[in-house]
Amino acid sequence: MNLSKNAEGARRGPGLSLDALRHWWAGAPGWARWVVYLLLIVVGVLLPSESIGSFMAPSGADWPSMLSSQIAIYVLLALGLNVVVGMAGLLDLGYVAFYAVGGYTIAIFATKYDWSFWQTLVLAIAFSALAGVILGAPTLRLRGDYLAIVTLGFGEIVKKTANNSSYVNGPRGVQGIPHPPTLSEFEIGGVQPLKYGLLDSRPYYYLLLAFIIVAIIFVRRLDKSRVGRAWASIREDEDAAELMGVPTFKFKLAAFAIGAAIGGSGGVVFASQQTSITPPNFDFLVSALILAGVVLGGSGNIPGVMLGAFVVAWLPERFRGLQDYRMLIFGAVLVLMMIFRPEGLWPSRQRKAELAEGTGGMGGLGAEVPGPGQAEAAAEVGK
Amino acid sequence: MLLEIRDIHVHYGKIAALKGITASVDEGEIVTLIGANGAGKTTTLKTISGLRSLTRGSIEFDGRDISKMPGHKRVLAGIGQSPEGRGIFPGMSVEENLLMGAFSRKDDASKELAEAYELFPRLAERKTQAGGTMSGGEQQMLAIGRALMAKPKVLLLDEPSMGLAPMLVQQIFSIIQEINRRGTTVLLVEQNAQQALQIAHRAYVLETGRVVKSAPASRLLDDPEVRAAYLGGELGEAAASPAAAPAPVDAPDPGATVTDAPASGAAPEGSEEDASS
Numbered sequence: 001m002n003l004s005k006n007a008e009g010a011r012r013g014p015g016l017s018l019d020a021l022r023h024w025w026a027g028a029p030g031w032a033r034w035v036v037y038l039l040l041i042v043v044g045v046l047l048p049s050e051s052i053g054s055f056m057a058p059s060g061a062d063w064p065s066m067l068s069s070q071i072a073i074y075v076l077l078a079l080g081l082n083v084v085v086g087m088a089g090l091l092d093l094g095y096v097a098f099y100a101v102g103g104y105t106i107a108i109f110a111t112k113y114d115w116s117f118w119q120t121l122v123l124a125i126a127f128s129a130l131a132g133v134i135l136g137a138p139t140l141r142l143r144g145d146y147l148a149i150v151t152l153g154f155g156e157i158v159k160k161t162a163n164n165s166s167y168v169n170g171p172r173g174v175q176g177i178p179h180p181p182t183l184s185e186f187e188i189g190g191v192q193p194l195k196y197g198l199l200d201s202r203p204y205y206y207l208l209l210a211f212i213i214v215a216i217i218f219v220r221r222l223d224k225s226r227v228g229r230a231w232a233s234i235r236e237d238e239d240a241a242e243l244m245g246v247p248t249f250k251f252k253l254a255a256f257a258i259g260a261a262i263g264g265s266g267g268v269v270f271a272s273q274q275t276s277i278t279p280p281n282f283d284f285l286v287s288a289l290i291l292a293g294v295v296l297g298g299s300g301n302i303p304g305v306m307l308g309a310f311v312v313a314w315l316p317e318r319f320r321g322l323q324d325y326r327m328l329i330f331g332a333v334l335v336l337m338m339i340f341r342p343e344g345l346w347p348s349r350q351r352k353a354e355l356a357e358g359t360g361g362m363g364g365l366g367a368e369v370p371g372p373g374q375a376e377a378a379a380e381v382g383k
Numbered sequence: 384m385l386l387e388i389r390d391i392h393v394h395y396g397k398i399a400a401l402k403g404i405t406a407s408v409d410e411g412e413i414v415t416l417i418g419a420n421g422a423g424k425t426t427t428l429k430t431i432s433g434l435r436s437l438t439r440g441s442i443e444f445d446g447r448d449i450s451k452m453p454g455h456k457r458v459l460a461g462i463g464q465s466p467e468g469r470g471i472f473p474g475m476s477v478e479e480n481l482l483m484g485a486f487s488r489k490d491d492a493s494k495e496l497a498e499a500y501e502l503f504p505r506l507a508e509r510k511t512q513a514g515g516t517m518s519g520g521e522q523q524m525l526a527i528g529r530a531l532m533a534k535p536k537v538l539l540l541d542e543p544s545m546g547l548a549p550m551l552v553q554q555i556f557s558i559i560q561e562i563n564r565r566g567t568t569v570l571l572v573e574q575n576a577q578q579a580l581q582i583a584h585r586a587y588v589l590e591t592g593r594v595v596k597s598a599p600a601s602r603l604l605d606d607p608e609v610r611a612a613y614l615g616g617e618l619g620e621a622a623a624s625p626a627a628a629p630a631p632v633d634a635p636d637p638g639a640t641v642t643d644a645p646a647s648g649a650a651p652e653g654s655e656e657d658a659s660s
Contacts, residue, residue: 226486233472233483239434240470245458245487245533350474353513 022349044209048202058320065201069273071313072208073266077286078293078309079215079302080262085291086300086351087223088255089235090140091148093287094155097135098260100282101128102267104162107174107277117180121268128264129257131158136256140249143238155287163279173278177271180207196272204273211269215262216302222258223302231255235300236354289313296337298344300351307346384443385410385568386431386462386537391440393423393430400426402592403440408537408570413563415571415579415600417613418589424572425467427589428539431570432464433457445536458487463535465526467542473515477506480514480525484532492532499528502558520551527558537568544575556582576613580604588613
């Protein structure tokens, strides 16, 4: 992955630059930012409406359920994976494992021990963060491609374990997962946003929207803090970060745990909406698509990865009419993106600078190619 | 002794990179490690700063054994390093890079920031520029300035002259002397032996993972073997006095063996230096 980067990395594709917008945003007063945030939330709330759906969804498809069972989940997962890949620069190809841990936590505790949705949510977040630590502790000593391979394996292990464990019914999966309890019956504009049932998928969308907003606030505050600076330094040059006194291992582990926790919360909502989960729900393809969303959108930049995840989840559904060709076209779009806009649709400025420089560009998204002075690192990993 | 390394062995897999290096740095000194490629200079520095773990031996710093201490804690103990290849954070601005240097500090670092800008006025002009877009010399200044932000007791410099124009090399070396004058001990690793020996108090010559010579720097400058191997001695002396021409490479010395390989490798570099100065 890294081999071509030095040559290609600095090439600027003909794409629109967002510098003017960024510039305005950097200088915008506090109230203007709040107005934008509020407008975005309003757009988020109105998104499932018919008028938007008639364009966004192919005819015959249910737009709110597309939103809740696919798009919003992907956006939430992308926010979580962005912590690992975009901020700390660790390539994780098994992110779906944490999504599965969340899903199976609610499946087991709600069907076997009658825990409520909210109790299992807390437990699932704790369990998936723990899974992140368990995966991270032995593997985060590896770098680049080596880490990617181990995480890929972890994703498969979780799926295979679920598939072969009679405790969770193996390949038949777990059925009868309860919906979240209805919080209130109040109705607004024809929706009962807090009544979770089988018929209306909009309440699940609003639940996910709330999760997404909480995740954005949490991740953004981290990014602007000392933790975010530590992650950026690890992503750009891990050895140099250690020399600056950054406890790199601890911060990498924290990134894994936080990313995993967000993924786990997505799994809980998914399971309780579907009411049944099976191991194929947690296929490698999900990891790959979410990673594609993160990279496509502009890894490291929160609005970027949300846009990327939205596109990745929405595009194949929207063009379902093209049948199997849609995946071909989707693949071609991804390839074209990597050629003309390798930094993503909406990259952060810092990421762009890293990519232009050519060595630290994708953080852990690539092998440590032994260049001058790096041969030792490769030799060390190879032992 | 501020820093004392005793018989350290470091392995990459099964390959031994260091085969028992013993060296020490006293407070206020500039000590340099010179040697050809693969001699183990960079590995020695990385082992001192904690990026590599040692298989045998010990490192004592400021009266404490730090052999097992993780790298980020050694920064707090007082070891600062400007790494090989400079290790600038490319996406961060100059100022952000400098502030990363103070990451481990809990107190206010504005005094050190001002000092870094005073030492390197060039950095002050480029505060907001991304680190990755700067020239090699500026990046080197940034790497040194960043290492100083943590107020280290000893500053480890890994080939600060690598890839720089001769004029910049001069400038960097005079800044290193200035840093030392202000009270920071310096351990300098260099391939540019001529320059390093001129500013250092003491020097160690490394060869394939072992110390083959240690002496005051001025004495090594006159040492025929060192001149032949690392300073382009023959060429330099031939120009000065043709009488001193006999090749010192074959001169037997019980203390050290100088192989031909580093001699031929280092000679052009040294002669280039002579031409430029």
